[in-house]
Amino acid sequence: MPFAPPFDPTLDACALARALLGARLLVRGAGGTVIETEAYAADDPASHSFRGPTPRNGAMFGPPGHAYVYRSYGMHLCLNVVGRPGEAVLIRALRPETGLALMRARRPAGPLCAGPGRLCQALDVRITDDGRPFDGTDLTLHLPQDRAGVILCGPRIGITRAADLPWRFGLAGVGEFSRRF
Known part of the structure; x- marks a missing residue:
């Protein structure tokens, strides 16, 4: 079943980040198993939502089960799953399984999906995916029945505020992470 509302509103960002591990993510027919996530809460100074809604972060305040896509450092796209208002989970890495030829054409060298920028390039995530639902049309997310x-748990990567919070999660022994735990 695709990941879409109805959604458990009691699931905080960290619980959602753990729940997404083992999920099957497909973007326009290419994808695999989510193996690394990172949580961002509404009261988290490292979160884009910390200061409230803006045109850039509007999707974070939209319905749960939708995508929040943004450009990082003006170069790479990052894909997030929206949870409670102002909360989202960054998909940091996945184990590539479907559409490998498409992914390799988009990323001819190096790891395919180890890191949010690589993942978005390999899966052809677009800035126009921001705010779109994971409804099985272009974006699909199947939660694991049992995992x-x-x-693994550790500090988040590439941030300066609240960098010590252990809100990065990964499935042990299943593939390439964006960085070692």
Whole structure:
């Protein structure tokens, strides 16, 4: 079943980040299993939503189960799953499984989906995906029925505010992460 409302409103950003591990993510037919996530809460000074809604972060205040896509450092796109208002989970890495030839054509060298920018390039995530639902049309997210395995936890990457919070999560032993835990 695609990830879409109805949505459990009690799930905070960290719980959603853990719940997304093992999910199957497809973007226009290419994708795989989510193996690394990072949580951002509404009261988190590192979150784009910390100061309230803006045209750039509007999707973070929209319906849960939608995408929040933004450009990082003016170069790379990042894909997030919106949870509660002002909260989102960054998809940092996935194990590529479907549409490998398409992904390799988009990323001819190096790791395919280890890191949010690489992942978005390999999956052809577009800035126009911002605010779109994971409804099975172009964006699909199937939550795992049951997830076996150890969940790793560590500090988030590439931020300066609240950098010490252990809100980065990964599935142990399943593929390439954006950075070692």
